[in-house]
Amino acid sequence: xxxLTFISCMVIVFLWGAVCAYAAPRLTVPExxxxxxxxxxxxxxxxxxxxYSTGDDTLKIINVVPG
Amino acid sequence: MLAVGxxxxxxxxxxxxRYKGQISKRPKIKTNEGPPDKFVQISSMVTQRPDxxxxxxxxxxxxxxxxxxxxxxxxxxxxxxxVSDQNLKVSxxxxxxxxxxxxxxxxxxxxxxxxxxxxLIKEAYGDTFEKSVTIxxxxxxxxxxxxxxxVKRTIHVAKASPDTTVNSKxxxxx
Numbered sequence: 395x396x397x398l399t400f401i402s403c404m405v406i407v408f409l410w411g412a413v414c415a416y417a418a419p420r421l422t423v424p425e426x427x428x429x430x431x432x433x434x435x436x437x438x439x440x441x442x443x444x445x446y447s448t449g450d451d452t453l454k455i456i457n458v459v460p461g
Numbered sequence: 462m463l464a465v466g467x468x469x470x471x472x473x474x475x476x477x478x479r480y481k482g483q484i485s486k487r488p489k490i491k492t493n494e495g496p497p498d499k500f501v502q503i504s505s506m507v508t509q510r511p512d513x514x515x516x517x518x519x520x521x522x523x524x525x526x527x528x529x530x531x532x533x534x535x536x537x538x539x540x541x542x543x544v545s546d547q548n549l550k551v552s553x554x555x556x557x558x559x560x561x562x563x564x565x566x567x568x569x570x571x572x573x574x575x576x577x578x579x580x581l582i583k584e585a586y587g588d589t590f591e592k593s594v595t596i597x598x599x600x601x602x603x604x605x606x607x608x609x610x611x612v613k614r615t616i617h618v619a620k621a622s623p624d625t626t627v628n629s630k631x632x633x634x635x
Contacts, residue, residue: 419494427502428555430595431607433477434511434522439593439609440474441555443501445490447463454462454493458471461487461500 420449516545
């Protein structure tokens with residue numbers, strides 16, 4: 395009985411380790427393109443994009459590089 | 462840091478400066494997800510003549526809610542002129558949250574003008590900002606054209622200068 399419990403625990407630990415090893419962050423941007431259309435010169439405009447963490451690990455946003 | 466299932470907003474601010482014509486920008490978002498990096502993309506048609514666009518002309522083409530003094534500038538009206546020969550449907554595409562309410566006409570007949578209005582909400586009376594509102598007009602053939610109206614608010618309140626104060630007896634200092 396003790397042996398069976400030990401084996402069960404080992405299996406659980408192994409499976410948990412495997413899940414952690416494959417856990418990966420994932421960024422999803424559902425609307426990643428926005429068209430402002432006609433815009434006057436010499437003006438400042440803005441738009442908000444929503445970013446979602448859809449992986450199975452914490453997502454770290456390191457920086458946003460202007461393009 | 463975004464926990465699994467969480468979301469956040471990313472505001473992209475674009476200054477059109479002296480750009481002309483079709484301009485696209487593609488900021489890169491670097492995360493711990495690893496390569497390839499993700500992008501968002503904005504595109505615009507920067508025009509030197511916002512007073513002669515087609516199929517509508519927005520007047521004024523920029524809305525300034527700037528305040529000079531204590532009196533709050535709460536609203537701005539603007540007109541949209543349909544310069545095409547078709548009935549146009551007008552709709553709101555995008556505007557910032559929690560700053561103002563925006564009223565648009567639903568349709569504009571060919572050659573006619575209609576009025577729109579932007580009203581600052583009470584919670585934003587103390588705010589300064591540079592944002593924008595994007596609208597879309599659609600013709601009978603379902604062809605859509607977008608226009609973005611920049612909206613700016615600054616607050617300039619004059620501070621009382623010590624030189625201008627008068628003593629309680631109404632006499633100046635000697």
